[in-house]
Amino acid sequence: MIEEKKPFIAHLKELRDRLVVSLAGLGVAFIITYSFKERIFHFLMQPFIQVMPPKSSFIFTSITEAFITYFKVSIVAALFLAAPVILYEVWMFVAPGLYEKEKKYIAPFIIFGSFFFIGGALFCYYVTMPVVYHFFVSFAGDMIIPMPSLKEYMNLTLKMLIIFGLIFQMPLVAFYLAKAGIINYRGLASKRRYAILGIAVLSAIITPPEVSSQLLMAVPMYGLFELSVVIARVFGKKEKVDGAA
Numbered sequence: 001m002i003e004e005k006k007p008f009i010a011h012l013k014e015l016r017d018r019l020v021v022s023l024a025g026l027g028v029a030f031i032i033t034y035s036f037k038e039r040i041f042h043f044l045m046q047p048f049i050q051v052m053p054p055k056s057s058f059i060f061t062s063i064t065e066a067f068i069t070y071f072k073v074s075i076v077a078a079l080f081l082a083a084p085v086i087l088y089e090v091w092m093f094v095a096p097g098l099y100e101k102e103k104k105y106i107a108p109f110i111i112f113g114s115f116f117f118i119g120g121a122l123f124c125y126y127v128t129m130p131v132v133y134h135f136f137v138s139f140a141g142d143m144i145i146p147m148p149s150l151k152e153y154m155n156l157t158l159k160m161l162i163i164f165g166l167i168f169q170m171p172l173v174a175f176y177l178a179k180a181g182i183i184n185y186r187g188l189a190s191k192r193r194y195a196i197l198g199i200a201v202l203s204a205i206i207t208p209p210e211v212s213s214q215l216l217m218a219v220p221m222y223g224l225f226e227l228s229v230v231i232a233r234v235f236g237k238k239e240k241v242d243g244a245a
Contacts, residue, residue, distance in 0.1 A: 018089040025085035029078035037070045040077050044157055047129040051137045053146065060150045069150045076158045080118060080165075087113045105176070112172050120168025121161040128207075128216045129160065135210045163206060167221060174228030178236030185233035188225075195225050 033040060045058070060066045079086075087110045095106070140146050177183045188195075203218040 015093060018093045022082075022086045022089045025082040025089075026078055029082040029085075030074055033077035033081060034070075034074040036077075037074050041070060041073050041154075044073060044125075044154065047125065047157075048133045048137075048148070048153060050130065051134045053137060053140050056140070056146045058150050058153065059147050065149070065151050069154050072154060072158060076162065079162075080121065083114045083117055084110050105179070109172070109176070113169065116168040116172055117165040120164040120166070123168070123220065124160050124164035128164070128213065129157065131210075131216055132160075132207060132213045135213055160206070164217075168224065170221075170224040171227045171231050174231050175235055178232035181236070183232055184236050185229050188229045188232055192225075192229075196222065199225070 060069070088106070091106050091109050137146055174183065174188070178185070199218050199221045200214075203214045203221070207213040207217050
C-alpha cells in the first residue's frame with residue numbers, strides 16, 4: 001500500500017536529509033580514498049604507462065595542478081566507494097510512493113546498482129582504456145614525444161570511468177521501468193534501429209576516431225540494450241490477453 005501523501009515542504013525536508021546523509025557518506029569515503037590517493041593515482045595511470053614510449057612522462061604546468069588532480073581522483077574513488085549509501089538514500093526517498101511488494105527490491109537495487117556501476121568502470125579500465133591510449137600514443141615518434149598533462153589525462157580517464165559506470169546501469173533501469181509498467185519489451189525491441197544509431201553516435205563522440213576503440217564501447221552498449229529487452233520481457237508487467245476475464 002502506498003503511504004499517505006506528504007506536504008511539499010515535508011518532501012523538500014526529506015530530500016535535504018537524504019542529501020545530507022549521502023554527502024556525509026561521500027565525505028567519509030573521501031577521507032579514506034584521499035589517504036590512498038597515491039596508490040589510486042598510480043593504479044589509474046597504468047593503462048597509459050603500459051603503452052608509454054621511452055623518455056615520455058607526465059607533467060603538470062601549474063602550481064596547483066598536482067593537488068587538484070589528486071583531489072579529483074579521491075572524489076571519484078569516493079563516489080564509487082559510497083555508491084551503496086547513495087543508492088540507498090535515493091531508494092528511500094522514492095520508497096514512500098511505492099507499493100509494499102515493490103519495496104522489497106531495495107536490496108537488489110543497491111547490490112546490482114553498485115555491481116553494474118563498478119563493473120562498467122572495470123570494463124573501461126581493463127578493456128577500453130588500453131586500446132584508447134595505445135591509439136593516442138601511436139602518433140608518437142622520434143620528433144614527437146608524448147608528455148601528457150596530469151590534469152588532461154585524469155580528466156579523460158575519470159570521465160570515461162564514470163560514463164561506463166552509468167551506461168552499465170541500463171539493465172537495472174530497464175528492470176525497474178518494466179516492473180512499473182513504464183516500458184515493455186515490445187516497445188524496446190521496436191526501437192532497436194534507433195538504439196543502434198544512438199549507440200554509434202555516442203561511441204563516436206566519447207571515444208577517439210578509431211574503429212577498435214569505438215567498437216569496444218558500442219558492442220557492450222548494444223549488448224546491454226539487448227539484455228534490457230530480455231529483462232523487460234521476463235520481469236515486465238504481463239500484457240492482458242484480449243477477451244480475458
